[in-house]
Amino acid sequence: MGLFVDLAVHLSIWLLALPAHLLDFLGLWEPLAMLLFPHLFVKLAVDYHAALHSCKKELFSCLPDFAGPSGRLKVLELGCGPGSNFPFYPRGAKVTCTDANPHFQEYLRKSQAENDHLHFEPNLVAPAENLSEVDDASVEVVVSTAVLCSVNSVEKALKEVLRILKPGGAYFFVEHVCADPSTWTYIFQKIYDPAWKNIFGGCNLCRETWKDLEKAPFSEMKLQHIRAPLPLQPTAPHIIGYAIK
Ligand SMILES: C[S@@+](CC[C@H](N)C(=O)[O-])C[C@H]1O[C@@H](n2cnc3c(N)ncnc32)[C@H](O)[C@@H]1O
Numbered sequence: 001m002g003l004f005v006d007l008a009v010h011l012s013i014w015l016l017a018l019p020a021h022l023l024d025f026l027g028l029w030e031p032l033a034m035l036l037f038p039h040l041f042v043k044l045a046v047d048y049h050a051a052l053h054s055c056k057k058e059l060f061s062c063l064p065d066f067a068g069p070s071g072r073l074k075v076l077e078l079g080c081g082p083g084s085n086f087p088f089y090p091r092g093a094k095v096t097c098t099d100a101n102p103h104f105q106e107y108l109r110k111s112q113a114e115n116d117h118l119h120f121e122p123n124l125v126a127p128a129e130n131l132s133e134v135d136d137a138s139v140e141v142v143v144s145t146a147v148l149c150s151v152n153s154v155e156k157a158l159k160e161v162l163r164i165l166k167p168g169g170a171y172f173f174v175e176h177v178c179a180d181p182s183t184w185t186y187i188f189q190k191i192y193d194p195a196w197k198n199i200f201g202g203c204n205l206c207r208e209t210w211k212d213l214e215k216a217p218f219s220e221m222k223l224q225h226i227r228a229p230l231p232l233q234p235t236a237p238h239i240i241g242y243a244i245k
Contacts, residue, residue: 016100017195037201038104042082043175051228060088064168066140074139079129079147096121129156137166150202154212165245172242176235178206189234210239218243
């Protein structure tokens with residue numbers, strides 16, 4: 001039964017992508033995709049979030065280790081979308097939410113109201129590659145989950161992460177990545193990638209994001225390759241961990 005549901009999902013992706021390709025060709029797709037993607041994401045990401053719940057819970061349990069001497073913990077989240085990570089953040093943390101897409105704000109504000117254990121700074125609509133409104137060395141922690149797959153430049157986004165982190169601060173990531181080329185998942189990723197990008201807000205299935213992280217000048221990194229329990233899903237292979245400035 002699960003297999004048939006997955007195949008139906010994959011077939012729907014192909015069918016959904018046909019008009020998107022046409023609109024993209026005419027230069028009309030990007031603004032429409034920005035508008036539609038938040039509504040699609042909140043509906044379709046339920047299983048995805050459930051599959052990663054326990055891994056995220058474990059990873060984020062060490063966020064308090066990075067609090068400053070007064071116990072202050074300033075967290076900046078890149079591409080926070082509807083704000084699904086807030087329940088994992090420790091009580092009293094000051095959180096700045098950033099995202100390139102302004103159309104997530106309605107969902108984001110709802111999630112912020114539901115997570116009153118946190119203090120929220122004003123939301124920033126800004127790309128991860130240019131966070132000029134955020135001061136150098138001003139936050140203890142930066143978080144991204146399922147964002148580096150969509151940014152235009154992973155290298156520029158990581159440069160910004162290193163700029164805004166305090167020395168000793170940490171960048172926490174949970175990102176889906178390119179599969180091992182010897183697997184069926186890799187073949188599925190290559191087949192779906194062009195359609196996937198158009199439907200899911202510019203998301204690339206085949207990024208080897210761990211290579212960008214390894215190249216960036218962090219002082220220390222804990223990075224694990226895991227497979228999220230999402231059968232036949234091209235977004236199953238993940239990297240998860242944190243890198244210290
Ligand atoms: C797949 S959603 C993930 C949302 C959220 N991080 C989560 O885990 O539920 C990808 C998010 O990245 C955002 N995004 C895409 N490109 C971006 C960029 N260049 N800078 C910042 N955010 C970006 C999208 O608007 C969207 O909110």
